[in-house]
Amino acid sequence: MVVAGGLIVYAGLQQVSAFSAPEQDIGRALLDSVGYMVIAIAVFEVAKYILEEEVIDPTQMRNAGQARRSITKFVSTISIAVFLEALVAVFQTSKGADMSMMLYPTLLLFGGVAMVVGLGVYQRLSTAAEGEVRSSPQAAAEEQAELDKF
Template identity: 60%
Template sequence: MMFDRITRIAFGVASAFLMLLAFGLIAYAAYEVVRSLLIDRTDIGATLLEAVGYTVIAIAVFDVGKYLLEEEAIRGREMRQAAEARRSLTKFISTIAIAVFLEGLVAVFEAGKEDLRMMIYPTLLLFTGVALIIGLGIYQRLSAMVENEISDPESSKKTPKARTARGTA
């Protein structure tokens, strides 16, 4: 019981720290944009793209912190329904995939302006985002099938022909 409490506190502290870091990234991005506008008068486009990158990373970091807080610190390791766990994981992975896609797009714009040979990294980021979405789709499909079989054990005993006939009727 004491170890569980210590673990929850550790996850709570870690998630709060991650959230503070995310806010720090956003504040730094805003500072750089304002500084570029008022003081440097440098290429504002590059500064804005960099700020978008920091903001995207901050969103992903904040979501990781929120996930740790909700799933580990508040709820602990209690048993939940499979559908609830699937929804939670889907939301988490979706946020990470969006962050990867946005970071890939920012990197495409930056690399396209400088050197086309630098397009390998953004391309790999975009492929990673696609792989995350495909993996999430496969996970959802398989877990939904298992949930349906568990909730309706009679349907798993029927032959595929009977299920097909039932579906066409």
């Protein structure tokens, strides 16, 4: 989380220096600072996920539904960061004369799409697995035993 804060401060300082130096390309500096902020948000979300799931309450994910929701939230945040970074890279690359540099942003966009498709497949498979577990007699007995504790 400290690293994410440092990236945000660095992006802000970069913006201030871009406006104070008249010879610097302000548009490029702004796009760079947006890229740093996107990375900072992704780093912050990873740190928050690790803190919540592994440090604060490591036993929180007792069933598949809780794990699925947690992983879905985490992967969604990372895929949004990948798409934003790809968008920034497209804008930066489109300003240059060498269009062969568009390969990186294009691959980044395909990577983001693959993450979203993979998340959809994971959702579908884990939901189907949860339905099978809930319908089994053993799961009903375990659920009843959990309720009897209270």
